[in-house]
Amino acid sequence: MFEQGVIRPPSEASSLLVRVTRNCPWNKCHFCPAYKGKKFSRRSVEEVKKDIDMMAETYSRHVNDFTSAFLQDADTLILPTDELVEIITHLKEVFPAVERVTTYARAKSMKRKGLEDYYRLKEAGLTRIHTGMESGSLEVLKLISKGIKPEDILTGGLRVVESGISLSEYIMPGVGGKALSREHAMETARILNRIRPDFIRVRTFAVHPKSPIQKMIEEGTFQPMNDEEVVKEIRLLLVTLDKMPSHFRCGDFSLNLLMQVDGRLDTQKEAMIEEIDRYLALTKEQKKAYSLIQRTYPGVLPLDAVRDESVIKQIREELESLEGEEDGFNRYIRRLMSYQLPQLQTECWT
Numbered sequence: 001m002f003e004q005g006v007i008r009p010p011s012e013a014s015s016l017l018v019r020v021t022r023n024c025p026w027n028k029c030h031f032c033p034a035y036k037g038k039k040f041s042r043r044s045v046e047e048v049k050k051d052i053d054m055m056a057e058t059y060s061r062h063v064n065d066f067t068s069a070f071l072q073d074a075d076t077l078i079l080p081t082d083e084l085v086e087i088i089t090h091l092k093e094v095f096p097a098v099e100r101v102t103t104y105a106r107a108k109s110m111k112r113k114g115l116e117d118y119y120r121l122k123e124a125g126l127t128r129i130h131t132g133m134e135s136g137s138l139e140v141l142k143l144i145s146k147g148i149k150p151e152d153i154l155t156g157g158l159r160v161v162e163s164g165i166s167l168s169e170y171i172m173p174g175v176g177g178k179a180l181s182r183e184h185a186m187e188t189a190r191i192l193n194r195i196r197p198d199f200i201r202v203r204t205f206a207v208h209p210k211s212p213i214q215k216m217i218e219e220g221t222f223q224p225m226n227d228e229e230v231v232k233e234i235r236l237l238l239v240t241l242d243k244m245p246s247h248f249r250c251g252d253f254s255l256n257l258l259m260q261v262d263g264r265l266d267t268q269k270e271a272m273i274e275e276i277d278r279y280l281a282l283t284k285e286q287k288k289a290y291s292l293i294q295r296t297y298p299g300v301l302p303l304d305a306v307r308d309e310s311v312i313k314q315i316r317e318e319l320e321s322l323e324g325e326e327d328g329f330n331r332y333i334r335r336l337m338s339y340q341l342p343q344l345q346t347e348c349w350t
Helices: 045-058 060-065 081-094 107-112 115-124 138-143 150-163 181-195 212-219 227-240 265-280 284-296 303-307 309-322 328-338
Strands: 016-019 068-072 100-104 126-134 166-171 199-202 247-249
Touching (some): 016 045, 045 060, 045 081, 068 081, 081 115, 107 150, 115 126, 115 150, 138 181, 150 166, 150 181, 166 181, 181 227, 227 284, 247 265, 284 303, 284 309, 303 309
Parallel strands (some): 016 068, 100 126, 199 247
């Protein structure tokens, strides 16, 4: 049978998954559990092409139903451009209905590719690159052991945009903790304003219980943010972002408290800020009720739901019980959020 990796972007749910590399070449980020305990390896072109042929045989009745494909795992662009072109070309020959080919890439690999490389990849059929910048702040990137610098994000991002390949930049509100929240928002907006990607995808930070950041919380060296504080950070980010033709996406990730804050920055920026302000205008009890309901049943929750006193009455006893312990409510919310993270493939983080 053919290989498949463990994760892909939500927007690639219906895509053909083609594993080009295994796991992550960096694999040291303090927040990401997806590939921990697994070694990175490159797959040969012949290996990948055989997988594509096997997929065609397996899905023989549906070959022409696949219109998109996603190249896995965490950093496909680490491969030489010649190899990627050969793989994409073969993929489109075997699955002729595929019109969209996308992939993950790290900022350093994006930076190493020249503009001519991107032109070749686009001509072969690569249409979009998904990349996790997480933050534009050097201090935050160091804190989370991201292994990149803001200039890596900027250089690679600008080249991708110039080439005409669609770019999705992923950001992570809350990952800098309370101490770096303002810097995180401002510096992230500064980099994004220069890159002007097609998509800015919001991925609210959640703490994995076995992560180094959980240990930092226990040691008192990292102060996690609560839901209201993260929403305020997202508001500052939005206010600082330019009105540009980028889609600011919260709606494709259930760890985002306000999934309804989703729209184009050039036409819907004010509306998104207004929705955040409606949340911030809720009472303290209503905000906690909103967090508890949305974190228990992830999805888009109308703010009016917690303005209904009958709803509050149903969960007031639980709210009071959680608040009976020191920081009990916030610790419970963090635990609920951690359930939505990818699970470790091994027993250990390293």
